[in-house]
Amino acid sequence: MHAVRARAQVGRRLSTPRPNHHALPLHQSVRIPKRLASTESQQPLATPPPYRPSRWQRFLAFTGKVTLITVGAGAGLFYYIAHKDRTPGIQLPHDPSKKTLVILGSGWGATSLLNSLDTSEYNVFVISPRNYFLFTPLLPSVAVGTLSPRSILQPTRYVTRHKDRDVAVIEASATDVDPFSKTVTFKDTSEVQGLVSATTMKYDYLVYAVGAETQTFNIPGVREHACFMKELDDAENMQRRFLDCLESAAFPGQSKEEVDRMLHMVVVGGGPTGVELSGELHDFLEEDLRSWYPELANHIKITLVEALPSVLPMFSKQLIDYTESTFKEAKIDILTKTMVKEIKEKSVVLQMPDKSIKEVPCGMVVWAAVRADPSYNPYVCGAERVMNLDRATPSAKSRATSWRSCLQTR
Ligand SMILES: Cc1cc2nc3c(=O)[nH]c(=O)nc-3n(C[C@H](O)[C@H](O)[C@H](O)COP(=O)(O)OP(=O)(O)OC[C@H]3O[C@@H](n4cnc5c(N)ncnc54)[C@H](O)[C@@H]3O)c2cc1C
Numbered sequence: 001m002h003a004v005r006a007r008a009q010v011g012r013r014l015s016t017p018r019p020n021h022h023a024l025p026l027h028q029s030v031r032i033p034k035r036l037a038s039t040e041s042q043q044p045l046a047t048p049p050p051y052r053p054s055r056w057q058r059f060l061a062f063t064g065k066v067t068l069i070t071v072g073a074g075a076g077l078f079y080y081i082a083h084k085d086r087t088p089g090i091q092l093p094h095d096p097s098k099k100t101l102v103i104l105g106s107g108w109g110a111t112s113l114l115n116s117l118d119t120s121e122y123n124v125f126v127i128s129p130r131n132y133f134l135f136t137p138l139l140p141s142v143a144v145g146t147l148s149p150r151s152i153l154q155p156t157r158y159v160t161r162h163k164d165r166d167v168a169v170i171e172a173s174a175t176d177v178d179p180f181s182k183t184v185t186f187k188d189t190s191e192v193q194g195l196v197s198a199t200t201m202k203y204d205y206l207v208y209a210v211g212a213e214t215q216t217f218n219i220p221g222v223r224e225h226a227c228f229m230k231e232l233d234d235a236e237n238m239q240r241r242f243l244d245c246l247e248s249a250a251f252p253g254q255s256k257e258e259v260d261r262m263l264h265m266v267v268v269g270g271g272p273t274g275v276e277l278s279g280e281l282h283d284f285l286e287e288d289l290r291s292w293y294p295e296l297a298n299h300i301k302i303t304l305v306e307a308l309p310s311v312l313p314m315f316s317k318q319l320i321d322y323t324e325s326t327f328k329e330a331k332i333d334i335l336t337k338t339m340v341k342e343i344k345e346k347s348v349v350l351q352m353p354d355k356s357i358k359e360v361p362c363g364m365v366v367w368a369a370v371r372a373d374p375s376y377n378p379y380v381c382g383a384e385r386v387m388n389l390d391r392a393t394p395s396a397k398s399r400a401t402s403w404r405s406c407l408q409t410r
Contacts (some may be wrong), residue, residue, distance in 0.1 A: 092165040094123040098203035101125070102184055104174045106133055106156045109209035113158075119163040121406050126188050126202070129173040132157050134232055140273075140280040142235040143243065144367075149232050177206065192213050215369065221343035226367040229273055238366060242281075245363040246289070249296055259377045262363035263299045269369035270306030271314070275323060277368055278304045282330050296399075303360070305350065307369075312334055 001314075053061070076138035099122050103110050106128035112230040114126065141147040176185040184206065187198035199315045214230050216222040227238040242265070248254070249262040267278045281302055290297045293347050304327070306312065310332060327334055337353040 006043045030046050034102075049261045059077075070092040088162050090223065091161075091163065092120060094166060094168075098123050099347045100202065101207065102201070103201040103207040103209065104128065104184070104213060105207075105209035106130060107209060108136070108331075109132075109211075110207065111205060113153075113209070114159050114163075114167070117163075119165040120165055122165075122205070124160075124163075124165070124167040125170060125203075126156060126167060126264060127172055127174055128156065128161065129171065129182070129189055129381055130231075131169060131171045135231075137276070139229060139232075139235045142232070143238040143245060143277065144280050144284040144328070145239050145282070146284065149236060150355045153232065170318075174210065177202075177208070179206070182206075196247055208380060210239065214367065216367070217369075219340055219342065222367055225343045225345055226268070226365040229368050231276060238364070241364050243344075246293055246296065249299070249363070250293060259296065259299050260301070261346065261361040263296060264301045264303070264304045264360070266360070266362045266365045268348075268367050270304055270308065270311030270334070270336070270367060272312065273372075274306070274366075274368035275311055277366060278302055278327070279330075282332055286330075298383040301329075301333070303335060305338050305340060306384050307339045307346075308336065333339070 016225060059231040061296050073362075101122040102125045103113065104127050109127065110126065111133040114124075117124065132155050135154075138147055142149050142152060160169055170186065171190060172186040173189045174186045176345050176393065181202075182204065183200050183202050185198070185200040188194070214228050227241055228234040230236065242372055245262045245265075249259045253263075258301040265281055266282070267274045267320070285300045285302075291299065312320050323357055324334060335350070335352075339351040340348060341351050342349040342356065344359075346363075347359050348365050350358050350360060352358055
C-alpha cells in the first residue's frame with residue numbers, strides 16, 4: 001500500500017512541470033516531458049485509497065475521547081457540587097405554627113439526629129458549647145500530630161445550612177432544664193461575650209445529647225497532671241506535652257535516668273480509647289521518632305494501666321487476646337488489675353495486683369478512663385429530671401430546687 005502511495009506521489013510530482021530548469025542542460029529538459037507523456041498515456045495514475053487508521057490507533061482515539069468526556073463531566077460535576085456546598089440556597093424561615101425542637105449538644109448523638117432530621121416539620125435550635133462535630137476515633141492521631149485538628153471536625157453550621165428550614169445554632173452551654181415548664185436555660189461560656197450572655201427559652205421537644213463527662217474518681221493529681229483525651233483541646237494539649245518530653249529528653253547533658261523517665265508514657269484506661277492511643281503512640285514513635293530522634297528511640301516505653309483483669313473488657317475474648325499479643329510484640333506493657341492511686345508531676349503511684357504500692361517515674365500520663373454514663377453531665381442542672389421524667393413525683397420539685405442551688409454554688 002505504501003509503495004502504491006509513494007508511486008502516486010512521485011507520479012503526481014513528475015507530472016507537474018518543474019518551475020526551475022536552470023540546473024539542467026537544454027537537451028535533457030526537452031527529453032523529460034516526452035518520457036512522462038509516454039508513461040501517462042500508457043498507465044493512468046491510480047487515486048490513493050482513503051486513509052484507514054489501524055485498530056490500535058482507533059482504540060487510542062476512542063479512549064482519548066472517552067477520557068476527555070469523563071474528565072470534562074467530572075470537572076463539571078465537581079464544580080457543581082462544590083458550588084452547591086458553598087451556596088446552599090435559601091432556607092425556609094422559622095414558622096410560628098410549627099413545634100419547637102431544641103437539641104442540646106453537637107456530638108455524635110446530636111449530629112446524627114440532625115443529619116437525618118426533616119427540619120421542615122419543626123423550628124429547630126441547636127445549643128452546644130462547641131459549634132462543630134468532632135470525629136473522636138481520630139483524636140489520638142491529632143494527639144501525636146499525624147492529623148491536623150481541622151481534618152477531624154465538621155462545623156455544625158455546615159450541617160444545618162443544608163437543611164430545608166433554617167436551624168438556629170447557638171454556641172452556649174445549657175445550665176438548666178425544666179421539663180415541667182418546658183424551658184431550657186443556657187449561657188455563653190466562651191471567652192468573648194456580648195451584653196447578653198444568658199437566656200431561657202421554651203421548647204416543645206427536647207433532645208438531650210450532651211454526652212458524658214470524663215471521670216477522675218477523685219483520684220489526687222489527675223486534673224492537675226494528667227492529659228485528657230476527649231476534646232480537641234485535650235489532643236492539642238497532649239501533643240504539646242508529648243513533644244516537650246521528647247525535646248527535653250534530647251537536651252544536652254540529660255542523665256540516662258531522666259531520659260528514661262521523660263520518655264515513659266503511661267496511658268490509664270484499657271478501653272478502646274486507651275488501646276487506640278497506646279497503639280497510635282507506638283506507631284508514631286516507631287515510624288517517626290527513629291528518624292527524627294534516633295538517639296532517643298531506644299529509651300521509649302509505653303505502659304497501659306487497667307484496673308480490670310483485661311483490656312477491652314466489653315469486646316470478645318478473641319479480640320482481647322489479639323490486642324494483648326500485638327501489644328506484647330510491640331513492647332507496650334499492659335498492667336491489668338492495677339489501679340492508679342495518685343498522679344504526681346513526674347510519676348504515677350500504682351496499686352499493683354498484689355496490693356503493693358509502686359511509684360513509677362514517667363514523663364506523661366494520659367487519662368483515658370471515662371465513665372460511659374450518658375446521664376452524667378454535671379453541667380446541666382435538671383439532667384436527672386429529664387432522665388427520670390416518666391417517674392417524676394411531687395418530690396421532683398424539691399429535687400429541682402436542690403439542682404438549682406448546685407448551679408448557684410458553682
Ligand atoms: C478518643 C476517643 C475515641 C473514640 N473512639 C470510638 C470508636 O472508635 N467507636 C465508638 O463507637 N466510640 C468511640 N468513642 C466514643 C464516642 O466518641 C462516644 O461514645 C460518643 O461521642 C458519645 O456521643 P454523645 O453524642 O453522647 O456525646 P458527645 O459526642 O461527647 O457529644 C456531647 C456534646 O454535648 C455538648 N455539650 C456538653 N455539655 C453541654 C451543655 N451543658 N449544654 C449543651 N451541650 C453540651 C458537647 O459540646 C458535645 O457537642 C471514642 C471516644 C473518644 C474520646
